[in-house]
Amino acid sequence: MNKHYRYLPLSKVTPGTVLADDLLDKVGHVLLPAGTTLTERMLQAIAHHDIHQLPVESDMSDAEDDTENLATRLERIEKIFRDIGDSEPACMLKSYVINYRKGEYK
Template sequence: MSKHSRYLPLNKLEAGMVLAHDLLDKMGHVLLPAGVNLTDATIKAIAHHDVHLLSIVSDAGEQIIDAEELQRQLQRIDYLFRHASDEGAMQTLRQFVVHYREGLAS
């Protein structure tokens, strides 16, 4: 697939953006299918379902996330892996996650 996706917080969503993955509720039911063009009304409705980030389709050359969001995500990764050793499988997994978030993974 030539399209990439990025995660955006609800306050960064705009009408016309395209949902990259199905949006599921807590029970696994599809709220919105992948490929839906977001409208102002759907963005407002999504907020009532305790959703904080959405996967949005982006072009390959488009900046994946802004610097502030990337920093927040990297801090979260550090927190999640805080008990992992500096070597071994957990460190390898951490590196893969960091590369994914930085947009370096293919």
């Protein structure tokens, strides 16, 4: 089974979950490296760093999980680009990011 990752809200992450990517603080310092198995104490400490979601490993075995993960990523893209207005370069970048997330660019 292939390992994938997805972003989960901190409130839904449970002890025993494995980080899929390095966890960075606001200035880019590594708080926890990728592959760390999270404990209850770590989750409490993460909350104090104003981190709201984590990239976690996931065994995605069915299309429903993939669809949910894609929907979450697309929502995140909409949030990131919410204030771009009619700026053509920003709209083009948003389009490229959406296509990448949909798997159209590899």
